[in-house]
Amino acid sequence: MKNSWLYILLFAFALPCVFAADVVFGSVHIPLRELWCFVRGQECNTIYSSIIENIRIPRALVALLTGLALPVSGLCMQTFFRNPLAGPDILGVSTGASLGVALFSLAGGVGGIVATQNLSVLGGLGSVASAAAGAMLIMGLILVVAPKMYDTSTLLIVGIMFGSITSAVVSVLQYLSNPQEIQQFLMWTFGSFSGIRMAHIGIMASIILPALVGVFALQKSLNALLLGENYARGLGVSIGQLRFMILLLSSVLAAVITAFTGPIGFVGMAIPHIARMIFRTANHQILIPASALIGANLVLVCDLFSQLPGFESSLPINVVTSIVCAPVVIFVIFSSRTFQRS
Numbered sequence: 001m002k003n004s005w006l007y008i009l010l011f012a013f014a015l016p017c018v019f020a021a022d023v024v025f026g027s028v029h030i031p032l033r034e035l036w037c038f039v040r041g042q043e044c045n046t047i048y049s050s051i052i053e054n055i056r057i058p059r060a061l062v063a064l065l066t067g068l069a070l071p072v073s074g075l076c077m078q079t080f081f082r083n084p085l086a087g088p089d090i091l092g093v094s095t096g097a098s099l100g101v102a103l104f105s106l107a108g109g110v111g112g113i114v115a116t117q118n119l120s121v122l123g124g125l126g127s128v129a130s131a132a133a134g135a136m137l138i139m140g141l142i143l144v145v146a147p148k149m150y151d152t153s154t155l156l157i158v159g160i161m162f163g164s165i166t167s168a169v170v171s172v173l174q175y176l177s178n179p180q181e182i183q184q185f186l187m188w189t190f191g192s193f194s195g196i197r198m199a200h201i202g203i204m205a206s207i208i209l210p211a212l213v214g215v216f217a218l219q220k221s222l223n224a225l226l227l228g229e230n231y232a233r234g235l236g237v238s239i240g241q242l243r244f245m246i247l248l249l250s251s252v253l254a255a256v257i258t259a260f261t262g263p264i265g266f267v268g269m270a271i272p273h274i275a276r277m278i279f280r281t282a283n284h285q286i287l288i289p290a291s292a293l294i295g296a297n298l299v300l301v302c303d304l305f306s307q308l309p310g311f312e313s314s315l316p317i318n319v320v321t322s323i324v325c326a327p328v329v330i331f332v333i334f335s336s337r338t339f340q341r342s
Contacts (some may be wrong), residue, residue: 067299074268092163100134
């Protein structure tokens, strides 16, 4: 236990360093002394100060919140469904967000409901609101049907079906839309930490941080759930209430991130496994903070790589997270097969 908390402290101490690296490196290299002057409120280069304040720090903060939220959401889903390949989007919340954005940005090509230029007029706020509405719609449907599903496997199938239906509707909208609208929608699906203002980041943090605290408060119940629902009931855990809270908090974390950044692949699925491999424990008292800190550090590193230091262009964040995290998922699949054969 002592070594586990030592590793957690190391990841916590590494976080400010990685955050600073994500701020100073990019298409325009910012000297570290300029960042230090900005943090201390001293006079520094006007151009560097503008880049730090308006671009780099907001982007790094969004990456930080994404790294904190998605792995914790994925960990809860993996524990709830006892499925190592479960992730934050397994119940269709992310596809619900995609449906909301598709209705907002692609419906103009179908019936003139929403003109494409609204995206630029609203500065992306409309797409955020529509993504949040779509995600909350699917989350609401899941929470309504969950009490009627006594088997988590059945609930998982229902969630996947919700995701399939929304994906089909999105495909129909894409088929009926013009190329310009489709291109704007595809850019959203690539995921991005850019273009989010500090006021919006405050909204994200005000929802994500309480949800993370709520998940941490469930640590003992999650540990009991690992041993089976009957065992958890014997310890006095209200399974119905626990199911509701897990689904609510996990969906909220995934919905908020997806609404503001677009879908971010593999982070929520892979990071909990990295935490398990490093800490070699199933104790959620360790895994929850470990997944959050490892996720925050890793997503900041992915954001750093996506900005291609020395180049004027940047890669979509989904490309980088897939390259980094997908091998972890492959490793988990082969490990589980080997375990089953033995």
